[in-house]
Amino acid sequence: MGYTHYYTINGWDEAEWQSAWPILTNEVPMIVEAADVLVTGPLDDDSRITPLVADPVRGIWLNGVAEDEHEPFRLSQTVQKEWCKTARKPYDIAVACVLLRAYLLAPGIVQLHSDEDWDRDWKEARHLYIDLWPGESCWCPWDEHDAPQEAILKSTEQNIVIKAPRPSAATYIQAIQAQASTYVDKQGPFSLPISISQCGPTTLHLDETYMKPIRQWLARCEGEASHSNCLPLTIHWPASAGVQFRVIDIHRRCIAVAPENCRYIALSYVWGAVDQPKLTMDVSNELAKEGGLAAIWPKIPQTVRDAIAFCDGLGERYLWVDALCIMQDSPRDMRLSILRMRQIYAAAKCTLGAISANTASAGLSASFRADACTCLTADALYRVIDLSPWSRRAWCYQEKVLSHRMIFFTSRGLYMQCQSGVYSGAGAPLPRENKYPELNRYNTVGGMLSANIxxxxxxxxxxxxxxxxxxxxxxxxxxxxxxxxxxxxxxxxxxxxxxxxxxxxxxxxxxxxxxxxxxxxxxxxxxxxxxxxxxxxxxxxxxxxxxxxxxxxxxTNQMFASLNVSKQFDIMKQNGPGFREIAKLRNPANHINDFNGFGFPASTGQIRCPPSLSLDASIAKLSIASEPKGSNNHNNCYAFYPLPSSGTSPPLGYIWLHEQWRAQQEALCIIDFMPLLGNPDAERPGKWTIKMLMCLDPVNGNEQRGYLKYERLQVMDCELCEEAWLNMGGVTAEFLDLV
Known part of the structure; x- marks a missing residue:
C-alpha cells in the first residue's frame, strides 16, 4: 500500500490504555510542534486550516496541509483499528512519533507495524522521540527481539539503570497544569540584599544622566499612538512538561519561571569561544534559589553581567539570555525553545544588541556614554552594524528582525531603534541620508514581523x-x-x-x-x-x-516531492486539468510519454529517503573549457559547449567554477546539465526558452539501483530554445535523485 502505518488498540477499556490515553492526547500538540510540520484538523467548508484535534473525548485527528496533505491520521474510541498512508510527506514524522508514543505508553494494548524500515525510514521519528523523552527506552514495535523485558531509563546522575515508573494520567496532567500556573513572584516583589556591585564589576557607568533619555524613549514609545507598531506581542508559551519560559529575575538574582504577562528585556550577543555558565539540569535548582546567580557571577561573561546591570539601572526586573534561560542539556527544551524564538524576541519589551563585542567576554560597550555617539545619521549607524562581529553571527539576524525595539551598544556609542525611528543615546532622532532599497527593509529592526510584511x-x-x-x-x-x-x-x-x-x-x-x-x-x-x-x-x-x-x-512546485496526487497523475498522463494548469507556467518533463521531448524537472512521485528530490528531468552532456575567460579571486569563468565540440564553435554560455575544482577534472570535462528555469516563447506558441541551467555533479555509485544520483554543482544563465537543447542530446532521465 505504499508508505503506510497500521495500528490497532486491543482493549480500549483496559486500565493500561485508560491511563495512557489522556497522557497521549495531552502530548500530541507538543509532538506536532517539535516535529516542525504544519498540520490541520478536519477541514471546514472553505478548506481553511483548522486546529488539530487532540483530546480524550474527540480523539486525535490530523493531516498535512496543501501539497503535504495525504490521508488523515485518526485515533479515537470509534477508530481503534486503522491504517494511515502518509506517502512520506512531512507530516509523517508527527504521525509516526504519535504512534510510537502510543505504543510505548501501552505496549500491551497497542499493536503497531509499518511498511517501511525501522532503522532507515523511522529514523527522524525515533530521533524526535528520543529528544522529547530522553532516557526512555525506544524499540521497534513490530520486532519482538528488539523489545526489552521492562521499560528502563538511565540515570544521568549516577549512570545506573533503574526502573521507570509510569505516572498516572491524573498525576501527569496535574504536574503540567501546576508548572504552567506556578510563578516565582506570586508573593509579590522581593529584592535580595545583594547589589550588582556586590556581585562583581561591570564595564558600564550607569549614571542617571545617561539612563534618563533611554527611559524617556521607552516611555514615549510605549505611550504615544504614533508608536502603536512598536508594542511587543504577548508571548504564548504552550504548557509542555519540562519546557518552561525562564528569565533572569534581577531583583531576586536567580533564574525564574516567567510570570504571566511578563515584561522582559532580551539580549542578543556573540558567544564566541568563551566558556560561560549555562543552565543545565544539574545546576537548575541552585540557580533557581534566591541569590542563586551570586555563586556563578564571577564566571558569567562580561556582556551578560553588563546586560543585567543595565536592566537594573533601567528599572527592569526581567532579562532573557539564551545560555541561562534555555535548559542547554535538555533536547526537548532546546528543540521547542528554538522553534519559539519568534515569540521570545517579538514579545520582548526591548532587545539589547552587543554589536561591537566579538565574544561574550567583551562587555556591552566601551563607549556607553550618550555623548560618545559619533554616528550622525541612521545610515552611518547601519554601516557600523553591518560591519560588526554581531552581524556575522547567524543567530543574531532573527533576533534583530523579529524585535520591535532595540538598543545598540557599539564602539561608536549607544543608539536606539523602534518601528518609528532611530535615535542617539541622548534621544535625538537620526536622519536618513537616503532610502535603502526596498528589499533591505527586511534587514532592519522588526523587518520580518508580520505587520511589516x-x-x-x-x-x-x-x-x-x-x-x-x-x-x-x-x-x-x-x-x-x-x-x-x-x-x-x-x-x-x-x-x-x-x-x-x-x-x-x-x-x-x-x-x-x-x-x-x-x-x-x-x-x-x-x-x-x-x-x-x-x-x-x-x-x-x-x-x-x-x-x-x-x-x-x-x-509552481513541480520539483517538490509532495505534489498533489491528482495533479501528479495528470502530469504523468500529460493530460487533465492538473497538467493543463501547470503546463501554462512550466512544461514538466515526463519519461513515460515523452522520453525524447523537452521539459523542466518534475517530481516522479516516487518515495525516496528525504531530503532527496526524485525527478524526471531533461539532461544533456556538455563540455567545459579547460582555459578560463576571466577570473575573480579563486573562481574562473569557463565557456561551455555542446558535444561534439570542434573547438571553434561558439560557446553556449559561461559558468563560474573554482579553479581547483576545474584543475581536478579531465582536460575534456564533460558534465551533465539540467534546464532549471525558462519562459514560454512569445513568438512560438507551445515552445519554451531555457533561462537557467543547473550543472550536476555525479555522486559516487551514480547508476546503482537503476537511478542517477547528483549533487548541485553550480547554476548559470543562458538563452537556449528547446529545439537547440534537444539537438544537443537532451533526453528525459528517469529517477534522477538530486541530493
Missing part, C-alpha cells in the same frame, strides 16, 4: 531574508536551519495568501522558483553536508536570487 509580500520578504541571513556563520553546521527557524515560523503556514510549508528551507508553494538561488562564487569547501546540495542551507556562503523573482505572481 503584510499579506502580499511573503515571498519577497523570504527571498530577502535568505540573502541577508545566508552570509552569516554558525559554529555548528546543523544550526544553519535552527538559527533561521524564527523566520520560517513567522509565516505560520501561509505565504502570499497560499497555504505553504517549508521543505529544507524552501517554500513549497514556490519551490521551483526558490530552488533557483545562486551563490556569489563556487566554493566546494563551503558545502554543508548537514543539508542537501539543492537547498541554500547546504552551503555556508551568501546566496542571492534574481530581483525579478520577487515580482513573480504565478508559482
Amino acid at each position: 503584510g499579506d502580499t509580500n511573503g515571498l519577497q520578504s523570504y527571498l530577502s531574508a535568505v540573502e541577508h541571513y545566508s552570509s552569516r556563520t554558525t559554529t555548528k553546521r546543523t544550526d544553519k536551519m535552527n538559527a533561521f527557524q524564527g523566520i520560517l515560523q513567522m509565516y505560520e503556514g501561509v505565504m502570499d495568501g497560499t497555504a505553504s510549508t517549508f521543505y529544507v528551507g524552501l517554500p513549497a508553494f514556490a519551490f521551483d522558483l526558490a530552488i533557483c538561488w545562486r551563490a556569489e562564487q563556487h566554493n566546494p569547501e563551503f558545502r554543508n553536508p548537514a543539508f542537501p546540495s539543492w537547498s541554500w542551507l547546504g552551503w555556508g556562503q551568501a546566496v542571492r536570487f534574481h530581483p525579478a523573482m520577487a515580482l513573480e505572481k504565478a508559482h
Whole structure:
C-alpha cells in the first residue's frame, strides 16, 4: 500500500490504555510542534486550516496541509483499528512519533507495524522521540527481539539503570497544569540584599544622566499612538512538561519561571569561544534559589553581567539570555525553545544588541556614554552594524528582525531603534541620508514581523531574508536551519495568501522558483553536508536570487516531492486539468510519454529517503573549457559547449567554477546539465526558452539501483530554445535523485 502505518488498540477499556490515553492526547500538540510540520484538523467548508484535534473525548485527528496533505491520521474510541498512508510527506514524522508514543505508553494494548524500515525510514521519528523523552527506552514495535523485558531509563546522575515508573494520567496532567500556573513572584516583589556591585564589576557607568533619555524613549514609545507598531506581542508559551519560559529575575538574582504577562528585556550577543555558565539540569535548582546567580557571577561573561546591570539601572526586573534561560542539556527544551524564538524576541519589551563585542567576554560597550555617539545619521549607524562581529553571527539576524525595539551598544556609542525611528543615546532622532532599497527593509529592526510584511509580500520578504541571513556563520553546521527557524515560523503556514510549508528551507508553494538561488562564487569547501546540495542551507556562503523573482505572481512546485496526487497523475498522463494548469507556467518533463521531448524537472512521485528530490528531468552532456575567460579571486569563468565540440564553435554560455575544482577534472570535462528555469516563447506558441541551467555533479555509485544520483554543482544563465537543447542530446532521465 505504499508508505503506510497500521495500528490497532486491543482493549480500549483496559486500565493500561485508560491511563495512557489522556497522557497521549495531552502530548500530541507538543509532538506536532517539535516535529516542525504544519498540520490541520478536519477541514471546514472553505478548506481553511483548522486546529488539530487532540483530546480524550474527540480523539486525535490530523493531516498535512496543501501539497503535504495525504490521508488523515485518526485515533479515537470509534477508530481503534486503522491504517494511515502518509506517502512520506512531512507530516509523517508527527504521525509516526504519535504512534510510537502510543505504543510505548501501552505496549500491551497497542499493536503497531509499518511498511517501511525501522532503522532507515523511522529514523527522524525515533530521533524526535528520543529528544522529547530522553532516557526512555525506544524499540521497534513490530520486532519482538528488539523489545526489552521492562521499560528502563538511565540515570544521568549516577549512570545506573533503574526502573521507570509510569505516572498516572491524573498525576501527569496535574504536574503540567501546576508548572504552567506556578510563578516565582506570586508573593509579590522581593529584592535580595545583594547589589550588582556586590556581585562583581561591570564595564558600564550607569549614571542617571545617561539612563534618563533611554527611559524617556521607552516611555514615549510605549505611550504615544504614533508608536502603536512598536508594542511587543504577548508571548504564548504552550504548557509542555519540562519546557518552561525562564528569565533572569534581577531583583531576586536567580533564574525564574516567567510570570504571566511578563515584561522582559532580551539580549542578543556573540558567544564566541568563551566558556560561560549555562543552565543545565544539574545546576537548575541552585540557580533557581534566591541569590542563586551570586555563586556563578564571577564566571558569567562580561556582556551578560553588563546586560543585567543595565536592566537594573533601567528599572527592569526581567532579562532573557539564551545560555541561562534555555535548559542547554535538555533536547526537548532546546528543540521547542528554538522553534519559539519568534515569540521570545517579538514579545520582548526591548532587545539589547552587543554589536561591537566579538565574544561574550567583551562587555556591552566601551563607549556607553550618550555623548560618545559619533554616528550622525541612521545610515552611518547601519554601516557600523553591518560591519560588526554581531552581524556575522547567524543567530543574531532573527533576533534583530523579529524585535520591535532595540538598543545598540557599539564602539561608536549607544543608539536606539523602534518601528518609528532611530535615535542617539541622548534621544535625538537620526536622519536618513537616503532610502535603502526596498528589499533591505527586511534587514532592519522588526523587518520580518508580520505587520511589516503584510499579506502580499511573503515571498519577497523570504527571498530577502535568505540573502541577508545566508552570509552569516554558525559554529555548528546543523544550526544553519535552527538559527533561521524564527523566520520560517513567522509565516505560520501561509505565504502570499497560499497555504505553504517549508521543505529544507524552501517554500513549497514556490519551490521551483526558490530552488533557483545562486551563490556569489563556487566554493566546494563551503558545502554543508548537514543539508542537501539543492537547498541554500547546504552551503555556508551568501546566496542571492534574481530581483525579478520577487515580482513573480504565478508559482509552481513541480520539483517538490509532495505534489498533489491528482495533479501528479495528470502530469504523468500529460493530460487533465492538473497538467493543463501547470503546463501554462512550466512544461514538466515526463519519461513515460515523452522520453525524447523537452521539459523542466518534475517530481516522479516516487518515495525516496528525504531530503532527496526524485525527478524526471531533461539532461544533456556538455563540455567545459579547460582555459578560463576571466577570473575573480579563486573562481574562473569557463565557456561551455555542446558535444561534439570542434573547438571553434561558439560557446553556449559561461559558468563560474573554482579553479581547483576545474584543475581536478579531465582536460575534456564533460558534465551533465539540467534546464532549471525558462519562459514560454512569445513568438512560438507551445515552445519554451531555457533561462537557467543547473550543472550536476555525479555522486559516487551514480547508476546503482537503476537511478542517477547528483549533487548541485553550480547554476548559470543562458538563452537556449528547446529545439537547440534537444539537438544537443537532451533526453528525459528517469529517477534522477538530486541530493
